[in-house]
Amino acid sequence: MLDPPKHADSRKPERLPASLRQARILHAFEESTFVTIGELARIFNVSAMTIRRDLDALDRQGLLERTRGGALPPVRDAQMNEPAFDMRRQESAGQKVTIAKAGAALVGEGMSLGIDVGTTTLALAEKLGSRRDIRVITSSLRAATYLAGRDTPVYTLAGQVRTPELSITGPQAVDSVKSHFLDIAFIGVAALDEYGFYDYSPEDSEVKRAFMANAAKVVALCDSSKFERRAFSRVSPLSQVNVLITDAMPPSAIADALARAKVEICVA
Known part of the structure; x- marks a missing residue:
């Protein structure tokens, strides 16, 4: 799973900019096929609502697939249209x-x-x-x-x-x-x-x-x-x-x- 972001003060984890946090969320999929909201909120020391917004933004970009409670890796071979x-x-x-x-x-x-x-x-x-x-x-x-x-x-x-x-x-x-x-x-x-x-x-x-x-x-x-x-x-x-x-x-x-x-x- 994704390691917590590095910071100078171990007592107060650093709040990352949204763009960097989202990049690290995507990196998490290199080690796990499912990432939960609670897990990401703990790692980045932000609220579950903030993580939901991050996941929604990444989903809109087609970079991952939102699910209930978390997200899945992006679909590489999905067929949306029904062949004859x-x-x-x-x-x-x-x-x-x-x-x-x-x-x-x-x-x-x-x-x-x-x-x-x-x-x-x-x-x-x-x-x-x-x-x-x-x-x-x-x-x-x-x-x-x-x-x-x-x-x-x-x-x-x-x-x-x-x-x-x-x-x-x-x-x-x-x-x-x-x-x-x-x-x-x-x-x-x-x-x-x-x-x-x-x-x-x-x-x-x-x-x-x-x-x-x-x-x-x-x-x-x-x-x-x-x-x-x-x-x-x-x-x-x-x-x-x-x-x-x-x-x-x-x-x-x-x-x-x-x-x-x-x-x-x-x-x-």
């Missing part, structure tokens, strides 16, 4: 099919499933096609259409259709999920790092969280191209997921964070 669905479906297509197959293997007879929107969750729906011994509730019109065409019992949420993703969103969608118990919720994500799971859409993220809150088990489907990335909306911390199904072992920082969060990693 068909384009995303072609990316890592083989890995997504492999992940979907592993997810389908978790589904037992008589289970009620929540299937989120996304390209990997659509691949999962395709692996479950023609199964009549399960019930599926989904926020994806693509998944619903596929399953209904193969006589799998499937239910869609009430709510507004978000185009071109063809997902169902809004307060009614969230309420629809709350009225069901799910044995497993399968969640698609756009990005994953040691701080959580991410998606492009805040609207879809709300529905994802509803699925997660109403399921006995939460399974995230995420191919390795999404590791060490962030997207616009943080869906949840790692601890809200029980199982991560992926195609390769995550980098050590993510793997360690998943282990601390007690998330089972399944490499398909």
Whole structure:
């Protein structure tokens, strides 16, 4: 962690100019991936409010990312805009099919499933096609259409259709999920790092969280191209997921964070 600033009188720590203090705050990220407001206030002998102003100023400059209670290193590989669905479906297509197959293997007879929107969750729906011994509730019109065409019992949420993703969103969608118990919720994500799971859409993220809150088990489907990335909306911390199904072992920082969060990693 950052050493306290040097000063002549050890009894009265020197008050640094804001610009120098902010430079030293940035230096702290060379030794730590998370810095708290309380820690910085103690080191620089200033109030928590002063540190909050410093962090807000650095955040506005894109030099770090403010969080509740502190800050994170600046995002180096964040994708804010949602690529087209068909384009995303072609990316890592083989890995997504492999992940979907592993997810389908978790589904037992008589289970009620929540299937989120996304390209990997659509691949999962395709692996479950023609199964009549399960019930599926989904926020994806693509998944619903596929399953209904193969006589799998499937239910869609009430709510507004978000185009071109063809997902169902809004307060009614969230309420629809709350009225069901799910044995497993399968969640698609756009990005994953040691701080959580991410998606492009805040609207879809709300529905994802509803699925997660109403399921006995939460399974995230995420191919390795999404590791060490962030997207616009943080869906949840790692601890809200029980199982991560992926195609390769995550980098050590993510793997360690998943282990601390007690998330089972399944490499398909």
